[in-house]
Amino acid sequence: MLLLALDTATPAGSVALLEDERLLAARYFDAGLHHSECLFVEMASAFKAAGREPAAVEAVAVTIGPGSFTGLRIGLSAAKGFCLALDAALVPVPTLEVLAARLPFSRLPVLALLDARRGEVYAGLYDTAGGPPQRLQGPRADELPAIFADWVSGPVVCTGDGASAHADVLSQWPGAAMAPPHCRRPDAAAVAWLGLRRFQAGQVADLEAMEPEYLRTPSYRRIDAGL
Secondary structure (H helix, E strand, C coil): CEEEEEECCCCEEEEEEEECCEEEEEEEEECCCCHHHHHHHHHHHHHHHHCCCHHHEEEEEEECCCCCHHHHHHHHHHHHHHHHHHCCEEEEECHHHHHHHCCCCCCCCEEEEEEEECCEEEEEEEECCCCCCEEEEEEEEECHHHHHHHHCCCCEEEECHHHHHCHHHHCCCCCEEECCHHHCCCCHHHHHHHHHHHHHCCCCECCCCCCCCCCCCCCHHHHHCCC
16 A cells, blocks of 8 residues: 655655555655645655655655644645545654654664754653653643653763753753764654554544644744744
8 A cells, every 4th residue: 555644743844655564756845834845846756756656645644733833734734635636545644753763673762852942852762672752741732841751861872953952951961872973863754664554554634623733822923933
């Protein structure tokens, strides 16, 4: 089966095509606050590179949050429109789980962090020792010291742009290791991997009812800023 994966949860977006656990194509773009200008162009490029037609897609996996309010709305709207037009299944995948999935088989718990601004992060703690992430804590929006105080009692590997943004705070915590820079962003290929597992398990969403999972109530000012 052919699965299309989309990630627009952060300024660095991506698109991937997965066919029977084989990654056919992956496209990446740094859109800032302009996902809508890049997403469909990159989708078309991915189909062309893979030599596949959109009509062959059976499921669309998409990050549903937390993340950029604007980016999440654009990605989910695109996924819904695609599913509606081609009668494909919609498979929502949490953004923090996607971050953790970029560090499979880690001997340490993975603390996935997205920068939530205002001195806070979106956080989730995962066990990836067996490969796919298993949630231990979260998701949660809070200040990083409070998250460490409540969740972390030993060595942990931190990933995501929240880890990068708060590297000075993390440096004060013994045992807090940083993931390599290339692993600290969501990736549509990881979305596809997790999305396929969810699709096979029957974890598909209702097109009308599915909404982004922001974790915080957006204000008008912050929506306009794309945060």
